[in-house]
Amino acid sequence: MQDKLSLMIPGPTPVPERVLLAMGRHPIGHRSADFQKIVKRTTQQLQWLHQTKGDVLVITGSGTAAMEAGIINVLSKGNTVLCGDNGKFGERWVKLARAYGLNVQVIQAEWGQPLDPEAFRAALEADTAKAIKAVIITHSETSTGVINDLQTIASHVKDHGTALCIADCVTSLGACNVPMEDWGIDVIGSGSQKGYMMPPGLAFVAMSDRAWEACKHSDLPKFYLDLAKYRKSAHADSNPFTPAINLYFALEAALEMMQAEGLEKIFARHARHRAAAQAGMKAIGLPLYAAEGCGSPAITAVAPEGIDAEAMRKAVKEKFDILLAGGQDHLKGKVFRIGHLGFVCDRDVLTAVAAIEATLQDLGLHKGSAGAGVAACAAALAQG
Amino acid sequence: MQDKLSLMIPGPTPVPERVLLAMGRHPIGHRSADFQKIVKRTTQQLQWLHQTKGDVLVITGSGTAAMEAGIINVLSKGNTVLCGDNGKFGERWVKLARAYGLNVQVIQAEWGQPLDPEAFRAALEADTAKAIKAVIITHSETSTGVINDLQTIASHVKDHGTALCIADCVTSLGACNVPMEDWGIDVIGSGSQKGYMMPPGLAFVAMSDRAWEACKHSDLPKFYLDLAKYRKSAHADSNPFTPAINLYFALEAALEMMQAEGLEKIFARHARHRAAAQAGMKAIGLPLYAAEGCGSPAITAVAPEGIDAEAMRKAVKEKFDILLAGGQDHLKGKVFRIGHLGFVCDRDVLTAVAAIEATLQDLGLHKGSAGAGVAACAAALAQG
Numbered sequence A, B: 001m002q003d004k005l006s007l008m009i010p011g012p013t014p015v016p017e018r019v020l021l022a023m024g025r026h027p028i029g030h031r032s033a034d035f036q037k038i039v040k041r042t043t044q045q046l047q048w049l050h051q052t053k054g055d056v057l058v059i060t061g062s063g064t065a066a067m068e069a070g071i072i073n074v075l076s077k078g079n080t081v082l083c084g085d086n087g088k089f090g091e092r093w094v095k096l097a098r099a100y101g102l103n104v105q106v107i108q109a110e111w112g113q114p115l116d117p118e119a120f121r122a123a124l125e126a127d128t129a130k131a132i133k134a135v136i137i138t139h140s141e142t143s144t145g146v147i148n149d150l151q152t153i154a155s156h157v158k159d160h161g162t163a164l165c166i167a168d169c170v171t172s173l174g175a176c177n178v179p180m181e182d183w184g185i186d187v188i189g190s191g192s193q194k195g196y197m198m199p200p201g202l203a204f205v206a207m208s209d210r211a212w213e214a215c216k217h218s219d220l221p222k223f224y225l226d227l228a229k230y231r232k233s234a235h236a237d238s239n240p241f242t243p244a245i246n247l248y249f250a251l252e253a254a255l256e257m258m259q260a261e262g263l264e265k266i267f268a269r270h271a272r273h274r275a276a277a278q279a280g281m282k283a284i285g286l287p288l289y290a291a292e293g294c295g296s297p298a299i300t301a302v303a304p305e306g307i308d309a310e311a312m313r314k315a316v317k318e319k320f321d322i323l324l325a326g327g328q329d330h331l332k333g334k335v336f337r338i339g340h341l342g343f344v345c346d347r348d349v350l351t352a353v354a355a356i357e358a359t360l361q362d363l364g365l366h367k368g369s370a371g372a373g374v375a376a377c378a379a380a381l382a383q384g
Helices: A017-023 A035-048 A061-070 A089-100 A115-125 A150-160 A209-215 A229-233 A244-261 A263-283 A309-321 A346-362 A372-383 B019-022 B033-050 B063-072 B088-099 B117-126 B150-160 B210-217 B227-234 B245-261 B263-283 B309-320 B346-362 B372-383
Strands: A004-008 A055-060 A079-084 A103-108 A132-138 A164-168 A186-190 A203-206 A299-302 A322-326 A336-339 B004-007 B053-058 B079-085 B101-107 B133-138 B163-169 B186-193 B204-207 B299-302 B324-325 B337-341
Touching: A004 A336, A004 A346, A004 B186, A035 A203, A035 A244, A055 A061, A055 A150, A055 A229, A055 A244, A061 A089, A061 A164, A061 A186, A061 A203, A079 A089, A079 A115, A079 B186, A089 A103, A089 A372, A089 B263, A103 A115, A103 A132, A115 A150, A115 A299, A132 A150, A132 B245, A150 A164, A164 A209, A203 A209, A203 A229, A203 A244, A209 A229, A209 A346, A209 B263, A244 A299, A244 B133, A263 A299, A263 A346, A263 A372, A263 B117, A263 B186, A309 A336, A309 A346, A322 B245, A336 A346, A336 B163, A346 A372, A346 B163, A372 B204, B004 B117, B004 B337, B004 B346, B019 B245, B033 B245, B053 B245, B063 B088, B063 B163, B079 B088, B088 B101, B088 B133, B101 B117, B117 B133, B117 B150, B150 B337, B186 B245, B186 B372, B204 B210, B204 B227, B210 B227, B245 B263, B263 B299, B263 B346, B309 B324, B309 B337, B324 B346
Parallel strands: A004 A322, A079 A103, A079 A132, A132 A164, A164 A186, B004 B324, B079 B101, B079 B133, B133 B163, B163 B186
Antiparallel strands: A055 A203, A186 A203, A299 A336, A322 A336, B053 B204, B186 B204, B299 B337, B324 B337
């Protein structure tokens, strides 16, 4: 059958019909008063989502563009940064920082394990010369399904006194609580095809006052990603370069839906889906990849022992048209990942668990009692 | 009335219904076989449009992002570049190149005048030390409605022997002939909301073999705009970062429509619309801003003497819901611009001229015989 695809990957995530309809509207002029109204409204909505009164800027690009902008606008050549790396995205920010000639100190954890906040505390405390200009952290590590303890790490950065806290919240924003001001985060990068319930194409950078202060002294070259330009335009309800207008229509519609649901309910829904996905997988004997208690609210990585995870993933796609994510890099074939991020309801999670369980059964690999996965998933959903 | 807006600006341009419907489809996974098919097909379509067998890469971003990528991937810090500047976009590439520490020699022409190819020939011939690494040219200068003689300038660059020819074809590609290989252009930047008949959000960079050779030695920092990453992914029918998937759907649909029409007919249509817009404006006594014979096929800039161009533009919007573009920077209030780029038919141009003429009449500013503009426009359309 055509057009029955169900997206259960960590991005692009499913998009509500009203957001798709907004996408399909005819563009309007991006220098018009009508478009200014949309910029103004979406800016307020974005501030609500980020729990900040500061600037949240919109770039046409991917989440990587947002993170790059956040990094290169507040740092200068040769600056020392402390970067957490416990997965593919942590690794990416290390590479990105090095591409700009930054001096990167890496705090690593094994894939599947969370970053140790104590390691950050120690490194920051040892930096009495205040050489560290920023700490770069991936909140939800999409490649491994691990959530890092951003709140605690941010508090250590605050204690350092001068370093900025730059957070990749690409798959955490809109999935769990990320109160930017309360936690003292200076830069947050995110992307539209995640918790925003939108197609990809827009990226968001939220900046604190401290981040803007650092911005004044930044000497790394940039033009399209020059946030000072975006800020100046944003204050006039505009954009420095022609933005993806139709994605702005979608943004307004999606954020309106998020506001109607409310942050607390959104976070509770994601927590419930994490619990349900985890319970379902455990009940059918499929081990979770993320360390106990460190699962991301956006994504559950599963490491089936003795089973080709890629073959499982493909079978679920072929039989049930549910797209799960595969393992990346050395996890290819060892891990599959269930995305439960954004426009995902209880039915979607129950369905994904049922399809995975049915596939195991069909392949003769189901080791527990038939239906145990769905039963455990249903029980967890009922509790949340 | 709502939703009757007619876009007659140089971007975003009108979008066909089938392209809008493609925009509104549910996203699919960007690492799926189905998406690879779209990348493969659109790459071939883009090569057709650029008249090249070389790489044409797709970036989620604006035309500025494409130009930035094209410049920073083939040059190194301190390199000398020769940059044409006869309008807002020429000016922008000068600023961009300087932001990256390039040594920019500027060849200027007054706004409204074309760049003088002889000035480029002389500067390139004088460069016996071969210090000039690239020449940056805006083909259609959107701010003034002037088309520069890219073909002749590119031939002078070729005679230089080592400099690369980098062209901003944002409002010329898909409007007039830009045979990349035949003219020896090394880098072409363009954007989706122009001749492509799509909403904004995708940017395109076409690269020659010589450009890739230069790329190997480029030391300017980049990550999101690192074209080597895009090339590697493109050769696997993919994209290095999550692309604007729905805009890819639109791209496939729009390029299919362009291929059905054919390049020659597309170019003839734009030439006819330029002639018709120019004839209409002249017939009602509104002088053209671009020098005679140098009008862009994408846009006609009009400089009404003794009339507030911005007031005219607003009146046309209010009375007829046709959006014309205003003048930029020092041209604000002095110039309005009629976009006739992309999905524009004879009726649209006739309508725009009629609306402008009717507005003049209504304001008591029509100096010729009533209906002369529409008559002249119609005659020009009939000739093409």
